[in-house]
Amino acid sequence: MVQLASGAQVSGHLPSERPAHSWVTTAARVVLAAVLIVAGALKIGAPALSVQAVLAYQLLPESLAQVVGYGLPVVEIITGLLLLVGLFTRVAAGAGGVLMVAFVIGIGSAWARGLRIDCGCFGGDGTLAAGQDPNYFWELVRDIGLLACAAWIVVKPVSRLSLDSALGFGGAREPVDEDGQDEGRDDRA
């Protein structure tokens, strides 16, 4: 009887926790994924341009700028795709968050040093067009917003419309554990 009750409790517990946050996480996933995929796709075809955009920050030596210029678009696209399908959501969101922290540091330092560059976030060689002013403030607002999305997903990784849920990862695991504990209590009684 107790088993049944506890079983019912567990199955009732699952849906009640999910709707509260899971759609928010899904939305955060889609927003972060879309920006990462678009940013990566716009940069990936022209690596020399991407390297130049990295060099424009005057933070990394040539060799590292090459690695970032070639590698960053690939990382952005793959992280974005994992977030979009919701596979290993927490790890992917963590990676996205690390990227956003790096971007915030880069843009913030360019601003602090008084450089006049384009962030190169969505392609380009990092130089501002004639008569264009830097847009550091809104670039930072955007990236901090995306960082918040990533942080939310890391804290609440269970979401609707994700492969993780479909495969029974994350959310489905807890009730099984809880059930096991219930059995243990039942046994003692």
Next chain:
Amino acid sequence: MSKRTSEAAKARIAAQREALRKQDQRRRVTMIATIVVVVVVAAAFVVWSVRQGTSEKVTGGLAAATVQEDGTVVMAQPGVTTPVVDVYEDFQCPACKQFEETSGATLKNLAAEGKAKVAYHVITIFTQEPTKSNSLRAASAARCVTDGRQWLAFHDKLYKNQPSETSSGFSVDQLITWGKEAGVTSSGFDDCVRKQGNVAAHQAYTQQVMTTQKLGGTPTVKINGKEIDSKVAFVPSDLRDAVVNAAKS
């Protein structure tokens, strides 16, 4: 009764352990599969990127190059008049250096193959120091070179030695040394560089180019007068295709 419950409970625990084990296994398989897919996709992207970023080598000789009266330098095989590839650049601009390193050889090869007439327009886009003076000194020095072939060698040398945007560079002594190293034999080259007597002519040329060409920045590359996207200009194979296609149409 208690015993039966206990046995039933044990059976359920076993079943749940089995389910848990299966789930762990599924998780492991999915993780491995995901990692494999990610690695394969990443490798494919990197291989493609490297190909997109690979520069040509200047294989044969160079096409004839002539320094025109206004300072424009034209590189083409005799009789080749189209398609025209105009390059607007500034010796001090880092993106121009990147463009030359990435696609410079492609332009030289296209000209040598008789597939394009390439025109170099050196201008000064900088309005602040030290970049403005750096740019003006280098451009003025380049105007001291009268031979087209030597000008090209000096042009390449300047990009190779481009100073940082935050420090004074392209000093007259450096410019003279690099001129010698590039094989410049123009009479009075040293004096010409030292006097910086071509600054006014260069600024007038810059002014004229900026008003007629409506440039958004440097480098700007135009094929038959039409500006091409930097995503094409900075991808050697795409730049080659764009020029070859322009010749067909």
